[in-house]
Amino acid sequence: MALDRPPPALPPIVLRAVPGADHVLTPEALAFIADLQGRFGLRLHALMVARGRRQERIDRGELPDYLPQTKEIRQGIWRAADIPDALEDRRVEITGPVDRKMMINALNSGAKVFMADFEDATAPSFANLIAGQKNLIDYRDGTLDYDDPNSGKSYRVGANPALLIVRPRGLHMQESNVLIGAQPVSAALFDFGLSLFHNGRALAATGRGPFYYLPKIEAHGEARFWNEVFVYAQERMGLAQGTIKATVLIETLPAAFEMDEIVWELRDHIAGLNCGRWDYIFSYIKTLRNHDAYVLPDRSQVVMEDAFLATYAARVVKVCHRRGIHAMGGMSAAIPVKDDPAANEEAFAKVRADKKREVGMGFDGCWVAHPDLVPVAQEVFDAEMPGPNQIRKPRQEWRIVPAMLLKPHQGSVTEAGLRTNVEVAIEYLANWLQGRGAVPIHNMMEDAATAEISRAQLWQWLRHGATVTMDDGSERLFTAEWLGELIQNEIVAILTRLGPNGFHRGHYASAARIVQEAVTAPTLPDFITTPAQDVLNALD
Incomplete structure (x- = not known):
C-alpha cells in the first residue's frame, strides 16, 4: 500500500492530565x-x-x-500465512x-x-x-x-x-x-x-x-x-x-x-x-x-x-x-x-x-x-x-x-437466575465505575461480557414476557414492576452490607440506574458500557 496520505490531521487535544502521560x-x-x-x-x-x-x-x-x-x-483451498x-x-x-x-x-x-x-x-x-x-x-x-x-x-x-x-x-x-x-x-x-x-x-x-x-x-x-x-x-x-x-x-x-x-x-x-x-x-x-x-x-x-x-x-x-x-x-x-x-x-x-x-x-x-x-x-x-x-x-x-448456529438452549428462567442477573449487573457495573474491570463475584471472575449477559437476559425476559419458575415451584410473569422491586431489594442489601458511606463511594446508585434504564429500554442498547462511559469520565 502506498503511503499517500490525506491532508495533515489537526493535532490531538488531550483533555486530562494523568500520571504517566508524559511518557x-x-x-x-x-x-x-x-x-x-x-x-x-x-x-x-x-x-x-x-x-x-x-x-x-x-x-x-x-x-x-x-x-x-x-x-x-x-469452499476454496487456501491457507493463511505461517505462524511465527x-x-x-x-x-x-x-x-x-x-x-x-x-x-x-x-x-x-x-x-x-x-x-x-x-x-x-x-x-x-x-x-x-x-x-x-x-x-x-x-x-x-x-x-x-x-x-x-x-x-x-x-x-x-x-x-x-x-x-x-x-x-x-x-x-x-x-x-x-x-x-x-x-x-x-x-x-x-x-x-x-x-x-x-x-x-x-x-x-x-x-x-x-x-x-x-x-x-x-x-x-x-x-x-x-x-x-x-x-x-x-x-x-x-x-x-x-x-x-x-x-x-x-x-x-x-x-x-x-x-x-x-x-x-x-x-x-x-x-x-x-x-x-x-x-x-x-x-x-x-x-x-x-x-x-x-x-x-x-x-x-x-x-x-x-x-x-x-x-x-x-x-x-x-x-x-x-x-x-x-x-x-x-x-x-x-x-x-x-x-x-x-x-x-x-x-x-x-x-x-x-x-x-x-x-x-x-x-x-x-x-x-x-x-x-x-x-x-x-x-x-x-x-x-x-x-x-x-x-x-x-x-x-x-x-x-x-x-x-x-442459531439453535437456542432449552431450559427455564428461574427466580434464582433472575436475582443473580440483577446482582451481577449492578455489582459489576459499580466496580467498573470505581475503575475495576475484572471483579470476582460468587467465585466467578466477572468482566464486562458477563455483565452484558446479565442485563441483556433481563431485557430479553422482560421484552418477551418470560414466565419465571419461583423457588417454591409456582410461576410468575416477569414485569417491569417486579424488576423495580428486585433492584430496590438489591440496593437495600448493599446498603445493609456496606452502610451509606460505602454505598455512595461504590457508586451503586449510578450503577442501579444505568442497569434499570438499559433493561427497560424499548430497544436493547448495544453496550451498557457506552452510557456508563460518561459517568466513568465524570467520576475519573
Missing part, C-alpha cells in the same frame, strides 16, 4: 494516532453504520446466514487487566501467553488506560516492577515471562478524552496505535511481537479494515509486512457466519480465532433480540456442550485447522476459593472438565483468568496434546448448517 502521550505518539485517525476514521464510521443497518434487517425478521457472494472463499515460532505453542493463555501488579503476576504465571486486556477486563478510565500503556513501555525496557505499599511485597518480571499479546478496545468505542477536530478518536486506534508506536520495533527485534487480539468484530469488512490498518502502520513504523500477527475473537453471532472470510481478509496477519464465549452469548441475545423463538434460559443453563454454543465451538476448530491457524478455547470463569477447600476443588474440577472438552474437540489452547488455574489447564493440555498444537488435526467431517 505515553509524546508529540510523536500523538501524531501517529492523528495519522491513523485521519486515514481510517471515516472508514470506521461507515463500518459502524453498516453494523446498524444489518441489525435493523435482523430486527425486521432476517436471520444470519452464510454470505452467497463469498461462497468461493468458504513464538506463537507455535499457546496451550494456556492467561488474561487480565493492565494493572501493574496483575500484569507482573500474569507474566510470571507459567502460562505460555498473557493477554493484556484494554477491553473487557479494564475499566477504561483515562488514568487506567495511560497507566496500562506506561506498563507496556516499562515491560519493553525491562523496568516493569512494583513495590506494594500495603503488604511490603516486591513484584518483578521473571526470566521466562509469558508471551505478551495486547487486546485493544473494540471498533465501536471512542476515546472521549482525546479529540481531533472536536471529535473523539477511535478507542481501538488509540490503544493499538500507542502500543505499536512505543513497543512495535522492540518486540519485532526479538521475534516476540507485536501481537494483538481483535475484539467484537462482526463482519469480514471489519477484518479487512484491521488488515489495512496493519499494512499502513507497519509501513509507517518500518516493520516488515506480516510482522503484526492478530488473533480474532469470534465473540459476535454475525462473525460466526463469516469465519472463513475474516481469516481470508487477514490472511497475511492472522494467527488464530478464539471462542469468546461470554461475549458470544451476549451477542446471540442482542442480535436476535426481536425474535421470541430465541429466548434463552438462565445463564447457568447455557453451556458449551449444547445447542448453538457447541456448534459455534466446532466451527471455530474446523475453520482454523483448515486454514492452518490456531483455534483457541474460551475463558473458564471459575476462580480459586480461599479458605474453602471443598469450593476450591469444585472450581478446579469445573476448569479441568472445561479444558478436557476443549482439547478433545481439537482446540490448540485455552484461556484462564487466575494464575492458580494455569497448572490445572496445563496438566490437561499436556496429557492430551503432546505437540505444540493440533492444527494438523482436521475437523472437516463436521457439517454445520446455519440453523445449528
